[in-house]
Amino acid sequence: ETGVTQSPTHLIKTRGQQVTLRCSSQSGHNTVSWYQQALGQGPQFIFQYYREEENGRGNFPPRFSGLQFPNYSSELNVNALELDDSALYLCASSPGLAGVDANTGELFFGEGSRLTVL
Amino acid sequence: LAKTTQPISMDSYEGQEVNITCSHNNIATNDYITWYQQFPSQGPRFIIQGYKTKVTNEVASLFIPADRKSSTLSLPRVSLSDTAVYYCLVGDIEYSGAGSYQLTFGKGTKLSVIP
Secondary structure, X not given: OOOOEEEOOEEEEOOOOOEEEEEEOOOOOOEEEEEXXXXXXXXXXXXXXXXXXXXXXXXXXXXXXXXXXXXOOEEEEEOOOOHHHOEEEEEEEXXXXXXXXXXXOOOEEOOOEEEEEX | OOOOEOOOEEEEEOOOOEEEEEEOOOOOOOOOEEXXXXXXXXXXXXXXXXXXXXXXXXXXXXXXXXXXXXXXXXXXXXXXXXXXXXXXXXXXXXXXXXXXXXXXXXXXXXXXXXX
């Protein structure tokens, strides 16, 4: 069984630039969520995609956007980068309609993409 | 959402049993208690989930008293590889609209295992 994979693992951008992060969900999972984790903090929910539609969003501005593709892989796009966007961006996948395995509450996370904004 | 309180950090020697307690005084009737583990530069990993009494799996045990206002994650005979941040999540699987769920993480407990 292939786990969640993310790319790139590390990248450096400057303020004002745009970035695209990619995620391949675990085999058999149709729901993808994105989280932002600043240094020393817990992950914060950005949004979730199910069947190519966004179906939940956290407290993040519109310059954070995403896509989900027919194969359930996903992209996170961030426009007009700010210094505070420097963080580990985590993708998580799960089976089922609700985005979380109803029996275990389990999300399957990738290893993340470390973004540094200078 | 039920607020959780857990120690910021803990130290333990190898081979000892480690107990991390999480307080959640406002837990709701339908809330579950879930623990995740996160190693540096990796995503969180589900450890265990419970509703009441005791749950045990191959990694840990979760003890939940009758009033469910707290829970204790127990790691038997820790090794250096158990050094990680441990997150307690309660009732944070939030349903919003068309089947969306999100997890709300606090800052967690940083466990350092000492040789």
